[in-house]
């Protein structure tokens with residue numbers, strides 16, 4: 001099946017595809033059934049240098065752009081895997097590379113590139129604030145040469161498989177700032193020092209095999225130099241990572257979409273009912289063809305978002321729209337895939353039900369479809385702000 005982005009970065013695509021071939025669907029199925037972490041897979045990606053794609057060459061990385069990184073994520077999902085186990089390192093890297101000091105870049109990036117450290121976690125969401133990020137209540141207060149952190153986060157992923165986390169906390173109370181997006185700062189938290197010494201972690205059992213947690217901060221102390229960039233500007237910095245995250249997740253959904261379409265097309269061509277392949281019926285063909293058209297269209301917006309991001313240009317609208325279109329298209333493809341597998345779509349050994357659960361997440365996280373619509377209405381179309 002020829003698709004929109006196939007001709008872009010063919011060497012990367014071929015190399016990641018070859019690596020993924022060593023981890024067939026049975027591997028990912030086993031990991032899912034055991035609620036385990038795909039450690040061997042992430043280790044293989046790290047050893048091959050793919051997890052350091054966005055680290056500049058002078059710090060030991062590959063020095064690639066978001067477009068190339070998105071191909072890596074797409075190929076993982078297209079092979080039947082789930083980039084959710086490791087995509088955090090990709091988008092967190094963009095925050096550290098663009099906004100970290102030279103000292104921070106030297107301290108962390110070479111060790112991450114060498115696979116000695118993992119930067120897989122980003123702590124933004126809180127139970128009390130939800131999507132209204134500026135209302136977060138986790139605080140960081142400067143005391144001498146330390147920041148002292150108190151508060152709570154929820155849904156913070158990959159903490160148990162990461163050494164470092166980028167944390168968003170309020171450093172100036174909301175009632176003392178001119179704009180509510182001011183007074184927030186971001187920090188690097190070394191989880192190896194923090195867990196058990198002011199940070200406690202409670203795993204959340206969830207629908208996908210996604211390692212995600214509640215975090216409780218009680219007088220956690222971190223060194224003053226772990227502040228990233230300027231104090232109070234963290235909301236602006238975190239948007240760099242959030243836009244990268246949206247584009248990468250769009251690429252993952254596109255990978256999922258093609259996986260579902262390949263899988264259901266093959267099945268519908270083989271499965272005989274009423275003496276002919278089910279795929280001969282237009283009632284079966286059309287939803288598959290429609291979801292393919294939608295994945296292809298979403299893919300075009302993904303490349304546009306990558307182009308703007310890599311040029312350092314504003315890309316909030318395109319990153320959000322790519323994520324919206326891709327998550328919707330992969331979900332439609334997932335529905336067609338499970339529907340036309342009939343009962344077998346529900347059998348774990350076909351992998352459809354696993355991928356169906358995995359791709360459903362992206363309607364809600366990292367940003368829900370409603371909030372993307374609100375963003376486009378307000379920031380692109382100039383409609384009155386709704387909240």
Ligand SMILES: Cc1cc2nc3c(=O)[nH]c(=O)nc-3n(C[C@H](O)[C@H](O)[C@H](O)COP(=O)(O)OP(=O)(O)OC[C@H]3O[C@@H](n4cnc5c(N)ncnc54)[C@H](O)[C@@H]3O)c2cc1C
Nearest residue numbers: 122123124125130131155156157210365366367368370387
């Ligand atoms: C598996 C998983 C992993 C995650 N990993 C991370 C992570 O690593 N780091 C992190 O910081 N966060 C993480 N999240 C959190 C995720 O980003 C949030 O769940 C998501 O942004 C939605 O926020 P919420 O759950 O608080 O929903 P809420 O903000 O409570 O919203 C609930 C629903 O109401 C709708 N809604 C809310 N306000 C409006 C409005 N004004 N107009 C219309 N509709 C509205 C939303 O669309 C949504 O569907 C993860 C979540 C999950 C499920």
